[in-house]
Amino acid sequence: MSKSDKHSKKTILSGIQPSGKLHIGNYFGAMRQHINMQNNGDAFYFLANYHSLTSVSDGKLLESYTRDVVLDYLALGLDPDKCTFFAQSDVPQTTELAWILGCLTPVSMMEKGVSYKDKVAQGLNPNIGLFTYPILQAADILIYHSDLVPVGEDQKQNIEICRDLAGKLNRAYDQELLVIPEEYIVKNVAIVPGIDGRKMSKSYDNTINIFDEGKSLKKRVMSIQTDSTALEDPKDPDSCNVFALIRLFAEKEKMEDIAVKYKEGGFGYGHAKKELLTLINDYFESAREKRKELEKDMDYVYDVLKEGGARARERAESVMEPIRSVTGLFRSFNQ
Numbered sequence: 001m002s003k004s005d006k007h008s009k010k011t012i013l014s015g016i017q018p019s020g021k022l023h024i025g026n027y028f029g030a031m032r033q034h035i036n037m038q039n040n041g042d043a044f045y046f047l048a049n050y051h052s053l054t055s056v057s058d059g060k061l062l063e064s065y066t067r068d069v070v071l072d073y074l075a076l077g078l079d080p081d082k083c084t085f086f087a088q089s090d091v092p093q094t095t096e097l098a099w100i101l102g103c104l105t106p107v108s109m110m111e112k113g114v115s116y117k118d119k120v121a122q123g124l125n126p127n128i129g130l131f132t133y134p135i136l137q138a139a140d141i142l143i144y145h146s147d148l149v150p151v152g153e154d155q156k157q158n159i160e161i162c163r164d165l166a167g168k169l170n171r172a173y174d175q176e177l178l179v180i181p182e183e184y185i186v187k188n189v190a191i192v193p194g195i196d197g198r199k200m201s202k203s204y205d206n207t208i209n210i211f212d213e214g215k216s217l218k219k220r221v222m223s224i225q226t227d228s229t230a231l232e233d234p235k236d237p238d239s240c241n242v243f244a245l246i247r248l249f250a251e252k253e254k255m256e257d258i259a260v261k262y263k264e265g266g267f268g269y270g271h272a273k274k275e276l277l278t279l280i281n282d283y284f285e286s287a288r289e290k291r292k293e294l295e296k297d298m299d300y301v302y303d304v305l306k307e308g309g310a311r312a313r314e315r316a317e318s319v320m321e322p323i324r325s326v327t328g329l330f331r332s333f334n335q
Contacts, residue, residue, distance in 0.1 A: 012040065016069060023207035024209075024280075030152075034073075035076060047305075096320060097142065122203045142165075145315070149184055195241075
């Protein structure tokens with residue numbers, strides 16, 4: 001039976017690693033799309049805490065990061081009544097499927113992984129978890145019969161691996177056991193520069209965190225690197241890191257007004273940074289207040305994950321049961 005026979009709406013699947021404080025690059029690159037897409041189908045969004053173990057080995061720190069990501073998403077508008085929001089570790093069927101897929105995966109396929117090579121080049125420990133990351137990612141996607149997986153161009157190869165592995169399992173047992181997801185590369189995702197001009201990333205320590213405020217936020221904004229053009233001279237907004245961030249937050253009229261000031265001269269980078277600081281504060285003001293309220297009601301927050309985990313396990317078990325049967329695996333107990 002195909003997945004479409006059982007579920008009328010397309011299943012959307014995406015995850016985010018709780019491996020540090022979320023920053024505005026995470027928001028404009030993924031989180032905003034997740035929140036918007038929760039209205040477009042049967043959305044499953046998970047906290048990829050198994051994946052975080054490839055880079056975080058402090059248990060208390062990982063627990064803290066996970067808690068923060070839950071609060072961040074709920075504060076920014078993710079609605080648990082519109083989507084299934086859960087922790088990856090609450091669905092043991094995922095790692096069960098990952099092992100089965102791994103037994104069908106050629107080593108050469110993993111050796112070609114661009115993402116693995118990039119992460120090692122950035123200084124991450126080249127452990128087996130990082131090497132086999134695409135297999136676990138494939139299991140994350142396939143265990144819910146996902147149709148659409150919104151990702152950026154940098155994840156395109158991993159989605160191709162996922163599709164290949166689903167096909168391998170289906171062919172190995174001559175059954176349509178897994179739905180092959182559609183390629184859904186999110187286009188026109190903003191490239192968010194960090195305070196040093198490189199792509200904003202925790203790896204570069206060049207981030208502005210979403211829920212920073214007060215002195216800590218001001219310090220990060222005021223440390224954005226700029227050139228040495230004098231205050232009185234005209235400046236090119238299109239080559240300025242500060243203006244690139246202003247574009248993300250400002251309404252069109254406001255953005256155009258600031259661009260004119262750049263070109264006229266007499267408007268320094270310090271002025272631009274103050275404009276950016278105001279825009280960030282205004283943009284996230286309501287989310288900050290909501291987050292503070294959520295922190296006072298952690299029972300509700302944990303209930304969201306508990307209920308999401310139960311729904312995710314139910315879907316995952318329906319996918320896993322026939323796979324256990326055809327592979328010859330069995331359980332001598334009821335779950």
